[in-house]
Amino acid sequence: MTSDAVWVDIQETPLRLEAVAAFLRVEEAGGIDIFLGTTRRWTEADSNAPRRETIRLEYECYKPMALKEMRRIAEEAFRRWPLCRACLLHRTGAVPLREASVIVGAASPHRAEAFAACRYLIDALKSRAPIWKKERFADGSAEWVEGRFAAGDFSASDTQ
Amino acid sequence: MTSDAVWVDIQETPLRLEAVAAFLRVEEAGGIDIFLGTTRRWTEADSNAPRRETIRLEYECYKPMALKEMRRIAEEAFRRWPLCRACLLHRTGAVPLREASVIVGAASPHRAEAFAACRYLIDALKSRAPIWKKERFADGSAEWVEGRFAAGDFSASDTQ
Amino acid sequence: MHPQESRHVNVLFFSVLRERAGVDSAALPLDPGETLSAARLLERLAEAYPALRPLLPAVRVAVNQEYVSGAHTVRAGDEVALITPVSGG
């Protein structure tokens, strides 16, 4: 793996899918999987409560660590699957409806590995990269979305 | 599912990823997975034989049935997962190195379903859509790529 | 039977079958009122195009653009396609 086989970035501006595809489309690759996380308008309620309407998401991050963690995640994927390229891009600040807050992608000679690696990239990013989102609702309220650490993570209040 | 939630097409011209993303990015979606199958330069040999160098792929199809089969596959995915949008695009004729012969994508409120549906779309397309590829090698030779029907498919020489 | 009505099954060949048969399609004549199973149709094609015979065990048949089993009844006017294992994507 050469270091230019990985691209990670965090930016305030819209993420550009074409740039992602141009980075991933190399002649060693036969399968490329790209995932986009976009701002969704409606959230179904758990019970009989009405669904909630989101007007935008706002992202905050601990940027230097988030970039390092994203690079570590990409390197883990390279050790686990035969990849040609991997990328993880995240947007911060306000992300309107339909726009992407995150794009991750993996290029591999074959498709099964591209899918597995891409899924790994987004799952690991969502459980480990220090990035938080606040949801702004149409009714004027706002709340930080409660994330979840992956199974096997520990909280620092455990001393073992 | 409304019929404009599915987009299938077969074309001789390069596939446009931006058009795919524009189709999939709807406000009901929170996760979008897109797969691109691209022309790969190198094929590793099975044993100690040298790897083979591909210069391009050439695709031939039974177009009216391929379009119907692609639409049936999308409809199956809609019945199986809560999808907002699904698309399957295939290119025919000569596809140079690095370019996409196929793009499939699925948009869902959540990412697990987007991944599962996208994987289903490409696997089903590759085992059922009547589309064939001929591989052109750097040494001047060419061969039809031997595909495989999915387990559970039957050949018509079985009469049961 | 009405005279304008088709007395043929139109059979389409693709990829390696097309190259081996040397034609894109063939009109297989049926007797008036005759039908035959998809499996039997493959047998007739093997007789007409011996070069196809080694490939036919792996072939699936589509009738009117839908996969069918070997027991499916083929009628005059049907569009039949012989589909070797596909490799799109």
Added chain:
Amino acid sequence: MHPQESRHVNVLFFSVLRERAGVDSAALPLDPGETLSAARLLERLAEAYPALRPLLPAVRVAVNQEYVSGAHTVRAGDEVALITPVSGG
């Protein structure tokens, strides 16, 4: 100890912790040569910022931009971040 050397741990707060603490960061003083575990550091922060206490059981600690366990030794000059369950993407 050299006088220019840091005698503080720089602690960073994000999202809900930042809002509850009312500050983006805090410089936690250490005695000369003192170290403490990440778990003990959380205890001190709970004393300084009682509003954080209910959230701390779910917090992970990063030292110098890497996750650590509660037993990890924190030293003056370290950059410590309190990371509530993340929700990026």
